[in-house]
Amino acid sequence: IEVLICTGTGGIASGSLKVAEAFEEEFKKHGIEAKVGKRCEVKKTGCRGLCANDVLVDIMVPGKEGVTYDFVTPELVPQIVEEHIVGGEPVPKKTAGAYYAKFLEKQHRTIFSRCGHIDAESIDDYIANHGFKGIKRAVTMKPEEVIEEVKKSGLRGRGGGGFPTGVKWSFAKGSPGELKYLICNADEGDPGAFMDRSLLEGDPYCIIEGMMVAAYAIGCTYGYVYVRAEYPLAIKRLQMAIDTCVERGILGDNCMGLGFKFNLRIKAGAGAFVCGEETALMASIEGHRGMSRPRPPFPAVRGLWGKPTNINNVETYANVTYILERGADWYASIGTEGTKGTKIFAVTGKVKHTGLVEVPAGVTMREVLYDVCGGILNNRKFKAVQAGGPSGGCLPVEAIDAQVDYDSLIKAGAMMGSGGLVVMDETTCMVDIARFFLTFTRRESCGKCIPCRIGLKIMLEILERICSGEGREGDIELLEDMAYDIKKSSLCGLGQTAPNPVLSTIRYFRHEYEAHIKEKE
Numbered sequence: 146i147e148v149l150i151c152t153g154t155g156g157i158a159s160g161s162l163k164v165a166e167a168f169e170e171e172f173k174k175h176g177i178e179a180k181v182g183k184r185c186e187v188k189k190t191g192c193r194g195l196c197a198n199d200v201l202v203d204i205m206v207p208g209k210e211g212v213t214y215d216f217v218t219p220e221l222v223p224q225i226v227e228e229h230i231v232g233g234e235p236v237p238k239k240t241a242g243a244y245y246a247k248f249l250e251k252q253h254r255t256i257f258s259r260c261g262h263i264d265a266e267s268i269d270d271y272i273a274n275h276g277f278k279g280i281k282r283a284v285t286m287k288p289e290e291v292i293e294e295v296k297k298s299g300l301r302g303r304g305g306g307g308f309p310t311g312v313k314w315s316f317a318k319g320s321p322g323e324l325k326y327l328i329c330n331a332d333e334g335d336p337g338a339f340m341d342r343s344l345l346e347g348d349p350y351c352i353i354e355g356m357m358v359a360a361y362a363i364g365c366t367y368g369y370v371y372v373r374a375e376y377p378l379a380i381k382r383l384q385m386a387i388d389t390c391v392e393r394g395i396l397g398d399n400c401m402g403l404g405f406k407f408n409l410r411i412k413a414g415a416g417a418f419v420c421g422e423e424t425a426l427m428a429s430i431e432g433h434r435g436m437s438r439p440r441p442p443f444p445a446v447r448g449l450w451g452k453p454t455n456i457n458n459v460e461t462y463a464n465v466t467y468i469l470e471r472g473a474d475w476y477a478s479i480g481t482e483g484t485k486g487t488k489i490f491a492v493t494g495k496v497k498h499t500g501l502v503e504v505p506a507g508v509t510m511r512e513v514l515y516d517v518c519g520g521i522l523n524n525r526k527f528k529a530v531q532a533g534g535p536s537g538g539c540l541p542v543e544a545i546d547a548q549v550d551y552d553s554l555i556k557a558g559a560m561m562g563s564g565g566l567v568v569m570d571e572t573t574c575m576v577d578i579a580r581f582f583l584t585f586t587r588r589e590s591c592g593k594c595i596p597c598r599i600g601l602k603i604m605l606e607i608l609e610r611i612c613s614g615e616g617r618e619g620d621i622e623l624l625e626d627m628a629y630d631i632k633k634s635s636l637c638g639l640g641q642t643a644p645n646p647v648l649s650t651i652r653y654f655r656h657e658y659e660a661h662i663k664e665k666e
């Protein structure tokens with residue numbers, strides 16, 4: 146019998162370690178194994194998505210369907226053990242309601258399939274659940290064939306840009322040079338986004354495996370995982386996983402005895418949003434202040450310490466592991482023409498069930514918010530969803546049937562970004578939302594180029610005066626002009642996308658700006 150307990154950051158914050166202790170004590174105190182005639186094991190897993198209902202506990206009895214309990218406290222544990230594990234009947238009214246089954250039913254859990262089911266710290270559990278099959282298959286192919294396989298899968302970078310991953314790899318492979326670097330960008334900085342953190346906490350070996358595949362294909366001998374320091378549990382579990390891989394010869398000078406060299410280390414970032422931009426990230430690894438630099442040269446040609454470098458994010462490498470294990474055709478059969486595979490979203494704000502959701506690309510925003518997340522909190526009216534983080538855009542009710550894929554979201558005025566969805570209801574002021582996101586990006590601007598450093602400051606001043614009832618005639622047009630200029634002339638992605646929340650709220654909610662300005666008159 147297995148007791149699976151969520152010990153991701155959300156679970157721990159809700160007291161899951163105490164719940165785990167309570168199960169272990171109860172097992173010992175009552176000699177449970179002797180009583181039920183089966184081995185009972187408490188497994189500390191990663192996040193399973195429905196974070197708002199932590200602590201989540203699954204009781205897995207062989208031959209029976211697993212039962213999930215939510216909002217579990219240490220006080221409830223003796224009853225679960227006595228009635229369910231010993232007595233064989235789930236505790237009435239304490240199991241997760243029908244919404245939990247619905248929450249899972251509409252999803253397509255692939256990349257996230259091991260999170261919440263395996264012991265995140267156990268390499269043996271990873272191996273027992275198809276671990277390292279992807280890299281074992283990869284090394285039966287030539288490096289060029291691995292790149293072709295990734296191209297054929299249609300995988301696009303999950304960090305936000307959506308650039309085809311296989312094409313990116315071929316650039317780095319084609320760059321001359323003996324020494325090449327591989328980087329995993331785990332500097333997840335969007336407010337409300339925690340997909341990468343959960344993957345690192347719940348399935349760290351999967352990310353290492355995806356990086357090994359990339360290293361083999363491109364010819365990189367050294368790799369870095371750049372993780373924000375605000376993710377201490379992700380760093381701890383990843384370091385533990387790297388150390389175990391080194392001990393077992395999975396990483397090192399002859400990875401798994403398969404004849405290629407790859408060493409991996411973690412670099413903890415100091416929490417600057419701009420370090421999610423790849424040139425600023427590399428500057429930070431090199432020990433400089435995290436500031437962007439002009440491209441070209443692109444990292445594939447001149448990256449970390451001037452050497453050819455490939456950078457992908459956490460979710461992209463996780464996808465690679467599954468593509469190599471199951472094949473490009475399997476992967477390409479999921480999703481839409483332009484966006485293959487699944488996408489993990491972090492849904493926060495005014496929905497009934499917040500948390501992490503993995504859906505095939507191409508489902509609609511309505512399906513994500515209503516079918517999976519249960520609709521709007523307190524049965525209020527949906528007003529908008531901010532897709533793509535502070536660099537994305539707000540989609541109104543008219544766009545709720547937009548498909549969730551790279552191209553459809555851009556057409557609707559937002560972007561996939563890394564996968565943050567912040568939901569707003571009818572009580573939300575959209576001008577205030579624009580001000581909130583611009584406050585964030587202005588504060589995070591590295592200050593290197595004038596359009597972003599000064600332009601965002603002035604845009605924020607205009608928004609602040611509109612919000613405080615001091616708006617002037619012509620302010621909306623001024624905001625639009627400045628937004629387009631900043632987008633065109635900023636040096637890096639932060640400045641090029643920071644005005645998006647302002648532009649999309651003006652596009653869909655202009656009347657709210659006008660009402661604020663009119664209030665004054």
Ligand code: SF4
Pocket residue numbers: 419436437589590591592593594595597598635636637638639640641
């Ligand atoms: Fe720095 Fe902003 Fe310019 Fe990027 S756009 S280099 S964040 S000032």
